[in-house]
Amino acid sequence: MQENTLLAKRELQYLFVGVIFLVVANIIDLVSGTPFWGITRFIYLGSDENVSAWYSSILLAVAGLIAYECWLYANKKNIQGSLSFLLFAGLLVFMSADEVARIHEIIGRYTADFFGISSRDFATRASWVWIGGPFVIAVFIGFMLLLRKMFSLVPGSMFYLLTGFSLIILGGVILESTINFLNHEELQWLWNIEIIVEESLEMIGTLFIAYALIVWRDGAIKLYP
Numbered sequence: 360m361q362e363n364t365l366l367a368k369r370e371l372q373y374l375f376v377g378v379i380f381l382v383v384a385n386i387i388d389l390v391s392g393t394p395f396w397g398i399t400r401f402i403y404l405g406s407d408e409n410v411s412a413w414y415s416s417i418l419l420a421v422a423g424l425i426a427y428e429c430w431l432y433a434n435k436k437n438i439q440g441s442l443s444f445l446l447f448a449g450l451l452v453f454m455s456a457d458e459v460a461r462i463h464e465i466i467g468r469y470t471a472d473f474f475g476i477s478s479r480d481f482a483t484r485a486s487w488v489w490i491g492g493p494f495v496i497a498v499f500i501g502f503m504l505l506l507r508k509m510f511s512l513v514p515g516s517m518f519y520l521l522t523g524f525s526l527i528i529l530g531g532v533i534l535e536s537t538i539n540f541l542n543h544e545e546l547q548w549l550w551n552i553e554i555i556v557e558e559s560l561e562m563i564g565t566l567f568i569a570y571a572l573i574v575w576r577d578g579a580i581k582l583y584p
Contacts, residue, residue: 513578523567530560
């Protein structure tokens with residue numbers, strides 16, 4: 360039985376090319392000394408209000424739609440545990456909105472102020488990590504456990520899901536928790552490199568999650584025609 364699907368594995372390559380383009384553009388802009396502020400502002404990976412942030416949000420939205428597609432198929436075939444895909448789709452869509460709304464940073468900043476840890480020792484941009492970082496990791500672990508049974512139906516799909524979660528945690532939590540302790544006068548170059556690595560890891564991690572969902576979807580279509 361042939362199913363109409365949202366995206367194929369090959370089409371994810373085009374989205375990956377977009378990530379590479381943004382990374383290379385940022386590197387060239389950085390190496391050349393950011394000569395044009397208009398271009399820098401448009402592509403800078405560390406900004407929350409430009410094409411880079413929007414593209415990252417789009418990737419998460421695409422992954423959320425694929426997760427929703429997995430739920431539709433699993434629910435149609437009465438596969439036990441299909442609700443986990445719907446919950447996962449909700450998480451990815453929330454992450455997509457958060458990428459541009461920066462809800463986590465706003466909540467983290469107010470929480471850090473409330474607990475009195477938003478001081479010179481805790482830079483503003485990373486203050487959310489000390490409160491929200493463990494929560495994010497716990498949520499990802501919870502969803503890995505929740506999805507484990509479903510993904511076990513299609514060998515190999517869980518590997519890509521774990522890789523995606525790991526890359527997002529490495530970039531969005533671990534690297535971001537250290538970046539604001541850098542001395543801008545002496546280590547600004549390292550700050551700039553970390554920004555590029557951090558944001559690119561998050562986007563590539565999202566693509567791995569989308570790939571894992573496609574692998575599961577295509578495998579499930581073969582198992583439950």
